[in-house]
Amino acid sequence: MEKMKLKIDYSVYLVTDTGFLQGRDFAACIEAALKGGVTLLQYRDKNADSRVLLERALLLKKMCAVYHVPLLINDRLDIALAVQADGVHVGQSDLPVTVVRRLLGEQAVIGASAHNPEEARQALADGADYLGCGAVFGTTTKNDAGYLGLDGLQSIRQAVTA
Secondary structure, three states: OOOOOOOOOOOOEEOOOHOOOOOHHHHHHHHHHOOOOOOEEOOOOOOHHHHHHHHHHHHHHHHHHHHHEEEEEEEOHHHHHHOOOEEEOOOOOOOOHHHHHHHOOOOOEEEEOOHHHHHHHHHHOOOOOOOEEEOOOOOOOOOOOOOOOOHHHHHHHHHHHH
16 A cells, blocks of 8 residues: 655754754754654754764654654655655755655655756656755855845745746
8 A cells, every 4th residue: 555645744844954063962952843843854964974874864763753743864865765754855966856756756755955946847847845945045054055045035936836
């Protein structure tokens, strides 16, 4: 029997960043966020090796199950498959949405980064469930991020809702 697609509540979508922990315990911080009302969790860690990613993702999968919060893995389809995450968020330099969809199935939640209207339209056409657009404002979490600004975000919004 095929799994049904999850109904996702995107209202409090947390993307992890271990760089901001400042010595605090990773699991304790995530637990506090889940208790505080996070509705969707994306595990993102650009610096950890695969073994650490797997161990943390397994921990997050268990924690998210307790709070009935879907878990997405940033960039790493292999880790998502290994922990049976609810989905993946991919960037423009990661595996294409069409490939991720084929491997994870229709029930998976797949998000895609889009930095302009063309990327946004393509991601949705390829089967993405949602778009991550940014950075809209300056950020220290992604040193390579260009800034869309509000006008850029609005142009993407208009392109995908027209």
